[in-house]
Amino acid sequence: MSIPASARLTALSRRLTPHFSAWTLLILLIAMIVALPVLAILFHVFLPTEGVWSHLASTVLGRYLSNTLFLAVTVGIGTLVIGTGTAWLVVMCRFPGKRLFEWALLLPLAVPTYVIAYAYTDFLQVAGPLQTWLREMMGWSFGDYYFPDIRSLGGAATLITMVLYPYVYLLARASFLEQSVCMLDVGRTLGRGPWRLFFTVAVPLARPALVGGVSLALMETLNEFGAVQFFGVDTFTTGIYRTWFGMGEQVAAAQLAACLLLFVIALVLLERWTRGKREYFHTSSRYQQLPEYRLHGWRALGAVAACLLPVLIGFLIPSGLLAHLAIEQGDSLLGVQFLEFAGNSLVLATIASLIAVAMAVLLSYGVRLDSSPLTRNATRIASLGYAIPGSVVAVGILIPFAWLDDTLNRWLQANYGMIAGLIFSGSAFILIYAYVVRFLAVSFNAVEASLGKVTPSMDAAARTLGQSAGGTLRRVHTPIMRGSLLAAGILVFVDVMKELPATIILRPFNFDTLAVRAHNLASDERLAEAATSSLAIVVVGILPVILLSIAMRKSRPGNNTSTGRKDEHL
Structure with a gap:
């Protein structure tokens, strides 16, 4: 029996017309809230700057661009080498202190970059x-010797x-743990030693994780x-900060922000382009313990040094200093006023983490209830x-x-002869x-990730028992x-505690x-006084490191199997 044309058109229109449920509207609203800052930046890109932009372009824009590119390239290469190398060592090799380094290599995540800069500058x-x-020991005077300047572009990089190398280490280690033993055994069968196995098998398989880690670091x-x-x-x-507060030019600052946004967009596109249409799958659902290379002599010492140096430089030395x-x-204000600073940080971090x-x-x-393209794209935004x-x-x-504040104050003054002040832009x-x-x-x-592990049959059972979607x-x-909600809240809490650019x-x-x-x-060169606040931030930052280390211990299926680990001696 043929279906009438009108019925087919009605069915087609229903498929093409988005279904706006309350949950869909809520997702769209959240996406709009997040997109507002970007839209404001893009709107100001095309506004005139009365010569300010041309002044920036002829004086400092080139320096902004070259320094930013240098930092990105240097940090990208450095984090890739350190993160990937240390991850391979702790996964595939056995050497003294391996179990300790598995979680200790995450510790630099607890130290904000500005804190480590303060510590090393003072030292x-x-x-x-x-x-x-050095001068006392060698009898030198200032100018008699060369010492690298930490307050430089190279020092910052x-x-x-x-x-930031732990971003790569974390994802690389997880990827190496998830790799199939069969793939590595095939490489060994073909006569590939540890180095060739690393470069020709393990690294290509871990490519998505490595690119993701480097992207986060960048x-x-x-x-x-x-x-x-x-x-x-x-x-x-x-430059954004200086242009806004030093020159009072919000349009030019927004245009600089748009340039920085282009860097971010380029990073996201580069990450997706490197993956292309390649997909990476595990060929087996059965896991065995990964074989280890047992290191001896200078090789063991080299592995210990390679894992110890990043932890030493990135956490132990600055924390000790x-x-x-x-x-x-x-801090000279250690006491009631310092507690006020800490209280402000704690209140902001708590509220932001709960809302997030x-x-x-x-x-x-x-998205679980409505996985249409509209909601998925809104979620990505x-x-x-x-x-x-x-x-x-x-x-x-x-x-x-x-x-908004300016418009509100103009209206209040015109109608009621009063000014409310900075109600929005001057508040927390x-x-x-x-x-x-x-x-x-x-x-x-x-x-x-946590919600994805809940089987849909639970939703169906709850709805059968009369529960609504919200129930x-x-x-x-x-x-x-x-x-998982607690872990997510702690991660946001610590990130807020460390956040500086937006807070400033x-x-x-x-x-x-x-x-x-x-x-x-x-900024006032009172580095010793800055140590108290900096140390408090570092202590709080250790919380997510503990969570990550616990999660990593459970990260690979088959870790608790009775299969013995095969060792190869090097």
């Missing part, structure tokens, strides 16, 4: 303890690399503000915030809310908004995901956090 500067000791590099400003290195991030400075001198986790739950569950540098987010938020509201936009992706990834989320999914730009007057306090003291 390595001309009046610092190291050069002072080195320290940023030592803090995004953090583009977001960097505190260290490069302290070192006097001109980048797009410092900060602890020494904090105990010896510390709640929005992540709504996004993840909304909502999770792009982490790729956008904090300074770009801050400028993109400040522009519309400053306009936009600061929390910036944190949520920036770190929503962090919580979303954790929540989405199913509240009574079924949320209790199951409690651990958006904070209300006379409102300081630990990060801002450390930055202000360091």
Whole structure:
């Protein structure tokens, strides 16, 4: 029996017309909230700057571009080499201290780049303890010897690399653990030694993870503000801050932010292009313990040194220096006012993490209920915030809310003869908004992964028992995901505690956090006093490292099998 043409047209129109349920509208609303800063930046790209942009282009724009590119290339190569090499060593080799290094290599994640910059500057500067000791021991005077300047472009690239390599290490280690023993055994059968096996089998299989880790490190590099400003290195991030606050040119600052946004877009496109249409699958669902190379002699010493140096430079030395400075001198405001700084940080981080986790739950569950292309694309937009540098987010938020305040005050003055002040742009509201936009992706990834493990049959059973979609989320999914929700909240909490660029730009007057306090003291060359706030941030930053180390121990199926590990002696 043929179907009438009118019926076919009706069915086709229903398929093409998007179904706007409450959950779909909620996802679209969250996506619009996250996209607002980017839209504000793009709107200002085409506005005139009255010669300011041409002035920037003829004076500092080239330096911004070259320094940013140098940092990106150097940090990308450095994090790739250190992260991949150390991950391969702890997965495939047996040497003294291996179990310790498995989690210790994550510790530099706890140290913000601006904190490590403050610590090493105090230690390595001309009046610092190291050069002072050298002059006393050798009888030298200033100018009699060469000592590399830590406050330079190369110094910034080195320290940023030592803090960000764990992004590559984390993903590379997970990828190596998940690789099939069969693939490695085939390589050995074909006569490939450890080095050729690493370069021709393991690295190509881990390529998506390596590219993803380097991309994360590069995004953090583009977001960097505190260290490069302290070192006097001109980048797009410092240029945005200087143009807005030094020159008072918000349009030019927005256009610089758009240039920085182009870097981020290029990174995302490059990451997808490198993958192309290649797909990577495991050929077996059965896992065996990976064979290990047992290292002896100088090889074992080399492995220990290769794993120890990043931890030493990226965590142990700066943490020790900060602890020494904090105990010896510390913050002059240590007491009630310091507790106020800490309280501001804790309140902002708590509120932002709760909102980010709640929005992540709504996004993840909304896509679970309605996985149409519209909701999936909206979710991608909502999770792009982490790729956008904090300074770009801050400028993109400040522009519309400053306009809103100005419009509101003009209306109030015209109608009631009063001015309300900076209700939006001068409050902590936009600061929390910036944190949520920036770190929503962090919580979303954790929540989405957890929700994906809940079988759809649970949803069906709950709906059969009369539960609504919201009731199913509240009574079924949320209790199951409690651990992941806590982990997501902690990750966002720590990221907010460490965030500096957005906080510097958006904070209300006379409102300081630990990060801002450390930055202000360091900018005044009061490095010993900055150590207290910096050390507090590092201590808080250890929390996600503990979570990651616990998760990594359970990361590979088959780790608890009774199959013995095969060793090869080198």
